[in-house]
Amino acid sequence: MQALDALDYKILEVLQVNNMTSQRDIGDQIGLSAPAVQRRIVRLREMGAIRADIAVLNPEYLGSPITIVVQVEMEADKVALINKTKEKFKQTPQVQQCYYVTGEVDFILIILVHTMKEYEMLTHELFFNNPNVKRFKSSISMDMVKVGLTVPIP
Template sequence: MQYDRIDARILEIVQKNNRLTSEVIGELAGLSATACQRRLKRLRSEAIIEADVSIVSPKAVGRPIQMLVLVTMERERSDIIDRFKKAIRSSVEVVNGFYVTGDADFVLYVTAPTMEDYEEFTRRFFYVNPDIKSFKTMVVLDRVKAGFAVPVEAPSEN
């Protein structure tokens, strides 16, 4: 997976607004619409662009309660880790899940309609799982920044 300075510019543009037309993106990146479409297709096929998504407000869709949950596993065996990753992927309450280093093994971003719903989720997701040693919940007071934009630097010209 390699990209050049023009690809980097396209990536900056689509991370801010992926609903722009190829004509507009091309104009901003200094390309024709056709050349821009070719580059976007390649960036997607090479998985440099992983997905085209919209960021939805949890409050607007009835899930105003947001938590960060630090999860510590009983043991760090690959089968246990893989099983928990699968559970994370299949849970609608878990919006983002990260396998991390440090004191916790996983960090989860969870949303719920009410605290009662979150409590029910913890019983179903954490308490019945014998592989989980502990979990710590931090309630989000204010979502200061949300997004998936990654800083993209143009590769150096050699």
């Protein structure tokens, strides 16, 4: 991994708030020319510091999906079984976030569905049909108080 300097961090701060900010505006804010900002952004993408340029959608405009936080406990800690489960979670569009964690459970998932029937079918696909899932616990979100979309910059 290449080291980032103070100007790289400043560019990343601006882009993660609004990646549509022009290179000229970024340059004006941090004291670089637009071409210098462009070169740095290209390098940040190539090195993997910027993973993706995406649009963050408002769920209310898409039928207000239900957010469910799921804790999953696995039967066995065998690497092959854990990796297979990770891949299944990655490939499932309703799984918005997946964390492999320490503690009493093995995974914490953030799932978005449009109906409880959809969630019921998903539980069969992800949990009941996976012999390595010991148990899972679902918590339905009543209100999205805060969604973090930025990474703290050192």
